[in-house]
């Protein structure tokens with residue numbers, strides 16, 4: 287063998303994760319006397335205070351012991367699992383059938399299916415700014431151009447619809463929306479969703495709605511699915527059990543095809559074909575999907591929403607009193623966006639704030655730059671309340687110390 291290293295494919299080398307690009311430059315303190323508090327990871331399981339329901343764990347034990355689910359399923363998912371998803375999200379106005387559901391490896395896999403079926407090199411898709419970093423990552427792999435439409439922090443992160451419209455051209459093959467939002471924690475009103483649907487209808491572009499945080503909303507807010515409110519705009523809804531059921535590692539997601547006027551039949555066919563590349567989601571988790579979706583006790587949902595709201599409310603109260611940080615109260619999901627008031631603090635920007643807060647206080651937040659939200663930082667609300675209290679005390683000290691004179 288000659289000692290000449292082999293080249294990787296261009297498509298693999300194109301994959302670009304904006305999280306890594308920034309995070310890999312951040313230096314973690316080594317000998318800090320302060321206990322590390324990571325408010326950075328969007329995984330509700332890391333602290334052990336948010337666990338899946340016992341019922342779900344027992345159901346998984348049962349299917350393992352049965353030895354009946356060790357084989358291959360249909361690449362799009364087992365009929366029972368797909369029916370369970372269809373039943374769960376059907377409404378009288380927008381009924382769904384097994385054939386409208388394709389299962390995937392997590393909501394990430396569902397997004398990959400939907401985006402790959404809609405767009406290819408030379409096309410563009412519209413994605414939110416701030417937005418989840420996987421959207422540009424998938425687009426980079428596909429060679430698809432991302433065009434970022436703005437969300438408005440002063441309007442609880444509603445879409446700047448005029449801006450969205452201005453980005454569309456004949457090569458625009460999909461519009462991605464995300465509600466409740468990662469990283470914003472925002473929950474759109476019914477009126478705003480109807481407004482968005484109206485614009486999308488005029489634009490005549492397929493809509494991909496990332497609803498992985500379905501129903502994860504606080505008191506006084508209601509979750510509306512785009513599929514449910516749509517009269518005639520077809521929607522590909524992507525979702526999964528990762529966040530709602532607190533099992534991101536179980537890798538089960540879905541695409542729901544809500545298409546009453548048969549405008550997406552070719553895209554549907556494309557996704558079925560693409561499902562054959564990975565042969566779908568894990569068979570064990572698929573097998574208990576009907577139980578997860580239909581038999582999880584209501585108190586599980588209530589408790590996890592209550593915990594997230596309690597934590598979010600605490601953070602909002604504390605941070606709103608910190609001079610130098612401006613918090614935008616969330617309505618759901620697991621995140622809070624905080625604007626760093628760079629005119630009041632001796633920090634350059636959100637990345638500098640993140641690094642200094644980490645070095646001096648061992649509190650790790652994510653710089654908004656990762657999500658296209660320059661000047662903001664994102665906090666995950668999941669960690670235990672004692673940790674959040676400690677983090678707030680430290681952020682308060684930090685901002686006092688770094689106050690511009």
Ligand SMILES: *Cc1c(COP(=O)(O)O)cnc(C)c1O
Pocket residue numbers: 328391392393394395418464467468496498525526527528529534537538539
């Ligand atoms: C976590 C997350 C996903 C991915 O979910 P998985 O099922 O774990 O792949 C997709 N979209 C958003 C907005 C998320 O926050």
